[in-house]
Amino acid sequence: MVHASLSGTGAPPETVRDALLDALGPGGTLVVPAFTPENSDTSRAHLRLIQGLDERQIREFRATMPPYDPYTTPCPTMGALAECVRTTPGSVRSAHPQTSLAGLGPRAAELLDGHHPHCHLGERSPLARLYEADARVLLLRVGFDVCSALHLAEYRTSPPPPQRTYRCVTEARGNWIEYEDAALDDSDFAVVGERLPHGLLVRREWSGRPVVQFRMRPVVDEVIRQLSRRTPGLA
16 A cells, blocks of 8 residues: 655656556555545535635535546545556546545455445455555655554554544535544654654655655554544544
8 A cells, every 4th residue: 555745756657656566566456545535524625625615605515516436536635646546447446435545456356345435444444454464555755644554543442533423425416425433533643653663664765755664464553552542633
């Protein structure tokens, strides 16, 4: 699973995608976050879109928002590599309307299938299957603050995180659904990442920024030990 920022590298996302697939080999599967936070009316992304609108304009905006479609909905906030993987012929994308993942490779369908629409990144999401598969995570010029794997640790803390209400558009314009799920909070992920034992991480650098690789399973287990109840942020 790769999180990446290609800004300033001069590398086309197709080149990076192909390099990653070459490194994985024919038996490997490449997975990226293909999130659509703008489809959640409490997310920071959505709130930025409606900033400055009056109540009538907000109602009109909500009524015309396109529903999530795993085949066509872009993931503009996830970066060029994620959008490149999502649009590559043969790619697979999970079904969650806000926190989908996209993948290429022989295990993509197996790993991304069955993403429950009421579970962002917990036991009924691809993250749980990636954990079971002992997947590796690559932070390519980004930090732990955007490391989605750590959200699985949130779900597995004891006591579990508080619940909150989410709303998003599915199937048709104006068709808003509402459900309860964990109140996700990544506000301390950067600090948590700094506290990880160095032996769990492989560190390099590319184009002036750090690159970190690690096995998902031991890192998630370590983060579970670190996390405590926190005030939930917007998601």
